[in-house]
Amino acid sequence: MVAVLKKWLDHIFADEEALILLMLIFGSLLLVVTMGNVLAPVIASIIFAFVMQGIIAQLISRNVPNWCAITVAYTIFIGVFIVVMFLLLPLAWRQLANLFQELPVMIGKGQQLLLVLPERYPEFISHEQIKDWVGLAKAELGNVGQWLLSFSFSNLANVMGLLIYIVLVPILVFFFLRDKQSLLAWLGTFLPADRPMLNKVWLEMNAQVANYMRGKAIEILIVGGVSYISFSILGLNYAALMALLVGGSVLIPYIGAAVVTVPVAMVGFFQWGSGSEFITLIIVYAVIQALDGNVLVPLLFSEAVNLHPIAIILAVLIFGGLWGLWGVFFAIPLATLIKAVLNAWPGKHQVAAEGLTSE
Template identity: 55%
Template sequence: MRKIFSKWIDNYFSNEEVMLLLVLLAAALGVILYLGQTLTPVFTSIILAFLMQGMIEWLRKRNVPHFASVLMVFTLFVGILLSLMLFIMPLVWKQSINLFNELPRMVAQAKSVLLLLPQQYPDVFSEQLITQIIDLATAELSQLGQLVVTYSLNSIAGLVALLIYVVLVPILVFFFLKDGSSLVNWWVSFLPRKKEMLSQVWAEMDQQIANYVRGKVIEIVIVGSVTYLAFALLGINYAALLGIIVGLSVLIPYIGAALVTLPVALIGFFQWGWTNEFWYLMLAYGIIQALDGNVLVPLLFSEAVNLHPVSIIIAVLVFGSVWGFWGVFFAIPLATLIKAILNAWPKSHSFIQAGPETD
């Protein structure tokens, strides 16, 4: 057994580049786990700069100087950021407050509907079961109210953190756009000259991560905007809030669309009941989801990530628990990174091909 284990170690971990890669991965994981919250503005700025790098390259190919390209792209970024802060976020916040204030009426309406079930379907629903469901829902809403109160008490600290982000992130984005190549070359200068494995992994991941992140942001914007317009035309309440939720749901493959269906259906039901307007709403929502999955995703993600659905779901659960929102956002690229590392991992087949040894 010791010989087999020793050969397995020599087969997969004897290469110097493997040890270097393991050290880099361990260092990156340590930074995320212990300094992730502190360095969140830096990570956010790197991601935003990475998203805009394609626009800078497009301008440079048309003979626009680098600094001028950076200024043009950065000005566009600041304009979008100001639009979000001055128009979209206040609207979403107002609708969120209105929804929370309307929850008691919705709960009362839901109780009246649930209490009719034992009369209409006595063989399926009992009064005791309906009472338990109502008590459970009331308890959950009470916890939600306490959470809102706690958040409001901590709003000053949150406001300070938001101001830090608003000031710090644009500054970091500007310098990452302006000096990104110099910073990358400076970090690479600390690595050994022999880094074929790292180069192979980077070459495999660079284009895929770029296409995925940019495509995912475009998908969020398109799905959220179309959802808001469709819901606003149908006249449903909280159209902007639902548009944000539906747009962000595309971050979680296979699960997000199913989860966000519930709030859409509930808000539509509490507003209209079982009327034609409710079914028009669900039909529009179903069409948006179908077009997203069958038209938009194939167009945006031309280089499909070759991962099994089970691997994607596991990656979302694992990285989401480790890194929260950003873990969910980067679950598929991180899973693809692991696959690229396994493909590039140096190994000989002598251990696999050799038969069992006899003493």
């Protein structure tokens, strides 16, 4: 058994690049786990700069000078950054506070509706069960209130740190955009001069993940913007908050849209009841989701990440469970990295990688 294991390890790690790649992966994971909070502005800046590379590449392909393309991309980033940080997020936070204040009234209305069920279906539901459900909802509401209160007080001391991040991230994005080539050349000095395996992994990651991240950023803006305009026209309460949820739901494939349907439907139902306004809201929301899945996604993801739906769901569950929201956001890029490593790994390991791809 020991001889077989040794032979297998020698076969796996016989290539120098394979060892270097493993060291890079585990070193990056260790750095994120141990210093993720400290390096959060740097990581966020790298992501933003990576997303903006698509605009720069498109402009350069149209014979726009490099400095002009960087200026245009950075100006777009600053505009979106200001709108999100100083308009959208404060508005969504205020609406969240108002929604929290109105939740007891919603629970009371929900209790009245639920009390009708024991009369219609006494063999399945009893009044005691309804009371237990409502009591559980009120208890959870109290826990959420305590969490929000503690969250507010615990973050008062971090206001200055937040202001520093707001200033630091745009500065870092500018330097990452301007000095991209020199930074990549400097990082390349730490790698072997002849690195076909690493280059193969990088090319596959750059082609697929770049398309994914830029496409997701555009999809979030379009879906969230259209949702906000639609909800505002319909007169839905907490339109900005609901639109933020709908836009963010595209980060979780196959699951996000279904989950976000619940708060959108509940807000509409408690505002209008089951009348025509509520039906119109559901129809509009269904149209937005249908256009997103059948029109917008195929247009944005022309070079879509070739992963099987099961692999995508597992990646979201695993990485989301490990790193929360960041894990959900990076689930598909990380799964793509694993597939790229398996594809590029020396030896007969491409069969395993092909199993993760869709036919």
